[in-house]
Amino acid sequence: MAASSWHQGWDITDEEREVYRKRSQASSRAKAQAIRGEGRTPIHPINVPQLNPDDLMPQLASNGWRSLSLFSGGGGLDLGFDRAGFTHVASYDILPESGITLRNVRPEWTVFGGEQGDVTQVDWRDYRGLVDIIHGGPPCQPFSVAGRQQGKEDSRDMFPEFIRAVLEIHLPTDKVKPHVQLDLFSLLDPSETLQPCMGVREALGLPDIGFDALSPTIRSSLTGPRHTTSVLSSVSAQKIWEKLQIWPNGVALNREQAHLFVADNGHFRLSVPDCAILQCFPQSWSFDGAVYKALGQIGNAVPPPMAYRVAVSIASCVGRFLELKESDQFVFSTIILNRHFKNYRG
Ligand SMILES: C[S@@+](CC[C@H](N)C(=O)[O-])C[C@H]1O[C@@H](n2cnc3c(N)ncnc32)[C@H](O)[C@@H]1O
Structure with a gap:
């Protein structure tokens, strides 16, 4: 299995590696047996989710703004901006499966995946005059408290690349920059009270057991020390999943397959579409790649309804800015750090 360029493997001994290998082989055998119908008798009926993330982000009419997406991943931001009425210009991501996911769900979009999606290789000046907003969620591993926090020393630090895109396409002039930063970004603070959320069991349509809770963070299987099909992110998350x-x-x-493969x-047992629902992707948004690659795209994503709220808010700011505008054209850019707003019922 080829490791991604941003993957950081674990420094483990040969003996430890052997333990993991054996565990994974045993699990693969049990899974194959279950899928052949030779496993334990299923306990849980196939679930029908109650949460429809599309309800959280009603499709808005075109607002006339054109958006360019960097580090698009599985498309959380792209979907939120799309439903908020932005016109999609192009998406870029270095992961080939991300490109395939986005082309499958939005065949009409311009999508660059794999080598062609590597933002470090793009001359952004070609987009001058064609883009009103650039959005992107650069990899968080160089900064995340869950990682080694090497910041700019980490080769995966893509913030400078994001800024390069903004500068190459267009930058607000120094004269209006303070206004953009001080007056307009402050407008992005949520002004309304958040509504109650759905717990995991309710969202997935599972029977009431007298306990429900927000989903623990869905771990991106691409960025940890090992590629796995687990979404477990921490010890405290494990306690919540158990409850x-x-x-x-x-x-x-x-x-x-989840129904057939009974957990010990x-x-x-969760399935990829269930994890997608928990990250608030609608059922129609399917992810390309093996399970761990699909979970990587899901766990890395900004929940689309959250992206939608940000996008709606930005559209209103841009509108207000243009009413006051002092320059003929500018590009509004936003870097959205993935926040773990789960099952957001906004
Ligand atoms: C946090 S994820 C983005 C999630 C996405 N914004 C969403 O909402 O679904 C970061 C993404 O950056 C991509 N990436 C890393 N290095 C890249 C590069 N040099 N060029 C393009 N994409 C890159 C990774 O493949 C990953 O999908």
């Missing part, structure tokens, strides 16, 4: 009676490891490709402790 939810949900098994966060060995996520199945689809609901049918009898808890409900």
Whole structure:
């Protein structure tokens, strides 16, 4: 299995590696057996989710603004901006599966994936005059408290690349920059009270067990020390999954396989479409690639309804800015750090 360029492997001994290898082989055998119908009798019926993320982001009419997406991943930001009425210009991501995901769900979009999606190789001046807003979620590993926090010493630090794109396409002049930063960004603060959220069990349409909770962070399987099919992010997350009676490891490709592959402790096994629902992607948004690659795109994503709220807010700011405008043209850019707003019912 080829490692991604931004993947940081674990420094483990040969013996430890052997333990993981054996565990993973045993799990693969049990899974194959279950899918052949030779596993334990299924306990949980195939679930029908209650949460429809599309309801959280009603499609808005075109607002006339054209958006360019960098580090598009599985498309959380792209989808939020799309539903908020922005016109999609292009998406860029170095992961080939991200390109395929976006082309599958939005065949009409211009999408650059894999080598062609590597933002470090793009001359952004070609987009001058064609873009009103640039959005992107550069990889957070160089900064995340869950990582080694090497900042600019980390080769995955893509913030300078994001800024290069902004500068090459266009930059607000020095005269208006303070206004953009001080007056307009402050308008992006949420002004309304957030509505109650759906718990995981309710969102996934699972029976009431007298306990429900927001989803723990769905770990991106691409960025940790090992590529796995687990979405478990921490010890505290494990406690919550246990109370939810949900098994966060060995996520199945689809609901049918999750139903057949009974977890040892009898808890409900997650599937890729269930994890997508928890990250607030609608059912129609399918992810390309093996389970760990799909989970990587999902766990890395900005939840689309959150992106949508930001996009709606930005559209209103840009509108207000242009009413006051002092320059003929500028590009509004936003870097959105992935925040873990789960099951947001906005
Ligand atoms: C945090 S994820 C982005 C998630 C995305 N904004 C969303 O909402 O779904 C960061 C992405 O940066 C991509 N990436 C890393 N280095 C890149 C590069 N040099 N060029 C383009 N994309 C890159 C990774 O493949 C990953 O999908």
